[in-house]
Every structure is written in C-alpha cells, then in structure tokens.
Amino acid sequence: MYSLDKRNSQDNPYRYINSFAKFGSKDGYKPGLERIEQLLAYFGHPESKLKIIHVAGSNGKGSTIAFLESIYYSAGYRVGAYTSPHLLEFNERIRVNKELITTTELAEIVAEIKAAVKWLSTTPYGRPSYFEIVTVIAFLYFYRKGVDLVMLEVGLGGRLDATNVIKKPLLSVITSISLEHTAILGDSIIEIAREKAGIIKSNCPVLTAVNNKDALEVIRELSVNNKATLKSIDNLFTFILKESGLEGQVFTLKYRGLGLKAAGLEEGKNREKFKELEGDYFIKLAGKHQLRNAVLAVAVVAENTPEFKVDKQDLIAGLKTAFIPGRIELFSKKPQVLLDGAHNPESLSSLIEFLLSNTGELGKKIVVLSILKDKDIFAMIRLFKLLDSVELIITDNGNERALPPEKIKSIADELGIPNLLYPDIRTAIKQALLKISEGDFLCITGSLYTVGAAKKYLLSNNS
Structure with a gap:
C-alpha cells in the first residue's frame, strides 16, 4: 500500500531513508543532540512550535501512546503520534488522527531534507543516523499538518535520544524501567533510570507508572533538581x-x-480533577500489564487539563477503541494464533502471566521464537519453563540484529525445554501450524521484528 517500485523510482523516499545507518549497524547509534539540532535549525525549529507529550520507558511506551492518541482523537483534537519500530510498513511510525503519513507526503519532505543532509554531512557533525532523519521528518510533518498535540516516543534511553531535542514538553512520561540495552544505558536499574529520566525538563510535570523503588528514587531526584x-x-x-x-x-x-x-x-481542586475519573473502563488491549499503561494515560489526560480538556465519555471511548498491533494480538481463533512483541524479560514475563491466566484449558502451547542479540536471552528463555506442554520453534526473524537461532537452541537445551530449529520464520510458522490441532495454541514472540515478519507472512498466506 505504501511501497514504491524500488527498481523504477529515483525519488523513492524509502530508499533514501533506508540509506542511513540503523541501530545495530556501524554508525547506526549516534547519541547526542548536536546533529538533529542543526537539521531542525535548518528548517526553523518546527519542534519548538508543537505541543508535545514526551514518553520514555523500557516497556509500555507504544501502548500508552496508543491510549493517549485514541483518547484525544475521541475528544476531537488533531493528534500526531510518533512511534517506533514499525510492524509492517514504515509509515506506521508517523500518524495524524490515526492516519499514516502517505508515500506522497513522505516523498515531499524527503525531497526538502536532502539539501540539509548534504550540507550537514560536510560539517564536523557528519551524516545523521536513520532515527535522527525519521525524527526530523516527523517534526516537519506534524508542524505542517497543524496538529494540536503530539505523542512523542523516545527511541532509545532518553537523555541522549534524538527526540530529547525538544525543550519544553507539556509533560514528561516514564512508563516502566527494566534492564535493557545495558551496553549503552548501563548495567543497573539506577543507571538506566537516570538515562530515561533524562527527558525531565525544568518546570515540566512528570507522570510515571514506574514501581521499582530504586528507579523511582532516581526519577524523584531528577524531578526535584528540575523543579518538575x-x-x-x-x-x-x-x-x-x-x-x-x-x-x-x-x-x-x-x-x-x-x-x-x-x-x-x-486537597481541593486538584483532588477533584482525579477523583472524577473513578469508574469502570474497558480496554481492547489484553494482558494485565496494560492496566498500568491505561491508568497512566488517564493520569496524563487529567494532568493535561484545562488546555486539553477531555470529557469522561471521550475518555471511556478512547480507552475502549485504542489498539496497537503486535501486543498480545489474537491474530486468529481457528487455529488460535497470538502475536506479541515481547522483547525483554519484563515484557515476556507479562506475556507468560497472560498465557497462564487465559490458556490453562488449552493443549499444547507452540511458541515460535526469535530474539535480538542485545537482550538478556537466558532470562527470557527460562520464563518458558513456567508453561506446561510448551515447545519452542526457534528461528531467525531476518533482522540484522537477530541472535543466531543456534544460540537460543543451546540455552533451551540446557534448560530442558523441548524445541526445534528452523532457519527462517516462514518455515518455522509452516511447521508450527502443522504441529497444532484443535485445542492447541500458537504464540509468536521474542521481538516486534519477529511479529512483523510473521504477520506479513500470515497475511500473505491468508489472502
């Protein structure tokens, strides 16, 4: 739908964007704000003209933004959302009122950006990364579309992330903190919390769903230091x-x-602002962990009044209709196929908890699994021992950052978890579907990249 013919189009925006180094490749991670500052200055700092809710965290960022996007859209606001990674199409990263940026719109902005990138590449700042370029595109798009409000997701960490170029967000939101990207962010919860809490700005309110005591203390300290x-x-x-x-x-x-x-x-007015939100709410997103994301979104909405007022009925409607693909997504009922982008021990633990609570009467549980290299692999695979009648179908999701499946298999063997290995995700899914019968359950997980590759195959196979 959003692809151009790469062989015939010289103005293909995706080809240009993909020419920049991605995270996990050489020069794909460029911490710091100097390059993106220069690019945005070239365009008159569009980010400074936007009203932004900035969201960081180890897990739950995308879901929290999905709730907020849906709530404010239900309330009649023009809402921009910037998230990553995409699942099926690049355009998913940049949305206005839940509509993806079109190829034509993307091509128009890319045509303008080329001169700025060419200039920047001749300076000591050098060529920007993939994520920096996409972030600039998003800011330009949201400004030109005249959005009322932007939901901005941090890419990695927070303090040195390209999105942290913004100076004065309406709110800084921190969803959760767990051990991840330890080679970059630090090998302790406290170090990682300090990186993620780097999005806190002077006198800008902070809202969090973090419940780790050490991480929360870091957030509290940085909030006090910033009078936030x-x-x-x-x-x-x-x-x-x-x-x-x-x-x-x-x-x-x-x-x-x-x-x-x-x-x-x-006490008084502020108390009533939160008290009036009491009641029952339905959310489409499955998994107990989504409650914290939904409640965080409710708290953000309450804090963000009166400028962006939301009636309770719009809040109810927004929570009810919010959806984010690839997060405990029931792809099909017959056979039962579940897709979840759990990518670290915390998110995989939430998935396992959900499976234990909701699939107890099912027979075999077949799990197609591919994980990225920079994860705590042993801690993730060990969680599958909690499931009865489980078999892992280990594979490669095709991403350049994917861990060789042989390494996953060696850990599964060590832990005594039944498993099979197939070289690619298409073969793995084919074999998994052959192994399940009525009453069995297939789950595909390990990374959003795994889910994206699987969903593309499943959709093409069903069309």
Whole structure:
C-alpha cells in the first residue's frame, strides 16, 4: 500500500531513508543532540512550535501512546503520534488522527531534507543516523499538518535520544524501567533510570507508572533538581481487574490520594480533577500489564487539563477503541494464533502471566521464537519453563540484529525445554501450524521484528 517500485523510482523516499545507518549497524547509534539540532535549525525549529507529550520507558511506551492518541482523537483534537519500530510498513511510525503519513507526503519532505543532509554531512557533525532523519521528518510533518498535540516516543534511553531535542514538553512520561540495552544505558536499574529520566525538563510535570523503588528514587531526584512536579499512578489510583480475556479486559479505577505531597497534589481542586475519573473502563488491549499503561494515560489526560480538556465519555471511548498491533494480538481463533512483541524479560514475563491466566484449558502451547542479540536471552528463555506442554520453534526473524537461532537452541537445551530449529520464520510458522490441532495454541514472540515478519507472512498466506 505504501511501497514504491524500488527498481523504477529515483525519488523513492524509502530508499533514501533506508540509506542511513540503523541501530545495530556501524554508525547506526549516534547519541547526542548536536546533529538533529542543526537539521531542525535548518528548517526553523518546527519542534519548538508543537505541543508535545514526551514518553520514555523500557516497556509500555507504544501502548500508552496508543491510549493517549485514541483518547484525544475521541475528544476531537488533531493528534500526531510518533512511534517506533514499525510492524509492517514504515509509515506506521508517523500518524495524524490515526492516519499514516502517505508515500506522497513522505516523498515531499524527503525531497526538502536532502539539501540539509548534504550540507550537514560536510560539517564536523557528519551524516545523521536513520532515527535522527525519521525524527526530523516527523517534526516537519506534524508542524505542517497543524496538529494540536503530539505523542512523542523516545527511541532509545532518553537523555541522549534524538527526540530529547525538544525543550519544553507539556509533560514528561516514564512508563516502566527494566534492564535493557545495558551496553549503552548501563548495567543497573539506577543507571538506566537516570538515562530515561533524562527527558525531565525544568518546570515540566512528570507522570510515571514506574514501581521499582530504586528507579523511582532516581526519577524523584531528577524531578526535584528540575523543579518538575512528579506524580506516580500508584499515589493517585488503585485499579482492580474485573474481567480479562483474549479480546480485552475491564478494570475499576478509584482515586487513592496517598502521599499527596509526594504525588504533587493538594486537597481541593486538584483532588477533584482525579477523583472524577473513578469508574469502570474497558480496554481492547489484553494482558494485565496494560492496566498500568491505561491508568497512566488517564493520569496524563487529567494532568493535561484545562488546555486539553477531555470529557469522561471521550475518555471511556478512547480507552475502549485504542489498539496497537503486535501486543498480545489474537491474530486468529481457528487455529488460535497470538502475536506479541515481547522483547525483554519484563515484557515476556507479562506475556507468560497472560498465557497462564487465559490458556490453562488449552493443549499444547507452540511458541515460535526469535530474539535480538542485545537482550538478556537466558532470562527470557527460562520464563518458558513456567508453561506446561510448551515447545519452542526457534528461528531467525531476518533482522540484522537477530541472535543466531543456534544460540537460543543451546540455552533451551540446557534448560530442558523441548524445541526445534528452523532457519527462517516462514518455515518455522509452516511447521508450527502443522504441529497444532484443535485445542492447541500458537504464540509468536521474542521481538516486534519477529511479529512483523510473521504477520506479513500470515497475511500473505491468508489472502
């Protein structure tokens, strides 16, 4: 739908964008804000003319943004969303009112950017990375589309991420913190928290769903240093799961008001602002972990008034319709095929918890698995021992950062988890589908890249 013929088009924007080094390749990670500052200055700093909610975290960024995007869209605002990575098409990364940027719009911006990149490449700053270029495209697009509000997802870390070029967000949001990208962000929760909390700006409110004590203390410290009011959803609300299944869940939200001072609240008007949000909510996204993301989005909406007022009915509608593909996504019922982009121990643990709660009466559980190199592989694979009647179908998702499947197999063998190895994801899925019968369950996971490759194959096979 969004592809151009790479053989015949000299103006193919995807070809140009893909010419820049991606994360995981040489020069694909360029921490620092100097290059993107120069590029944005070339275009008159479009990012400074946007109202932005900046979202960082180890897990939950995409889901939190999906909730916020849907809520503000339901309330009638013109909403921009910038997320990564994409699942099927590049254009998924840049959206306005849930509509993807078109190839024509992308080509127009790319045509303008080329001169700026050519100039920058002759300076000591050098050629930008893939992520830097895409971030500039997003800012230019949102500015020219006249959006009311932008949901901006951090790419990696926070402090040195290209998105952190923004000076004055409406809110800084930190979803969760766990060990990831340790070679870059640090090998402790405290170090990683400091990198992610680097998005906190002077006098800009901070909202978080982080519940790790050490990480939360780092966020608190940086908030105080920046005179930024900090609110934690655990101070603000209690939320209780009422119903859960493959097609969504219902939870009850109640105002808690514990530690008002620590939460940056005072009695009176602020208290009522949060208390009026009490009630039952339905979300389409499955998995208990999505409750924290949904509640965080509710807290963001409450904090972001009165400038961006949202009626409770719009809040209910936005939460109900929010969807993000590849996150505990039930692709088909017969056979039962579940797609989930769990990419680290924390997110995989959430998936396993969901499977234990919702697939207990099923027979065999077949898991097609491919993981990226820079993950805690042993901790991830060990989690599958929690499942009864599980068999891993280990493969390669085709991404340049994919871990050789032989290494995954050696760990599965060491842990005594039944497994088979196939060289590519198409073969792995074919073989997995042959192995399951009625009452069995197929889950494809390990990375969003794994889910993207699998979904492309499954869609083409069903068409």
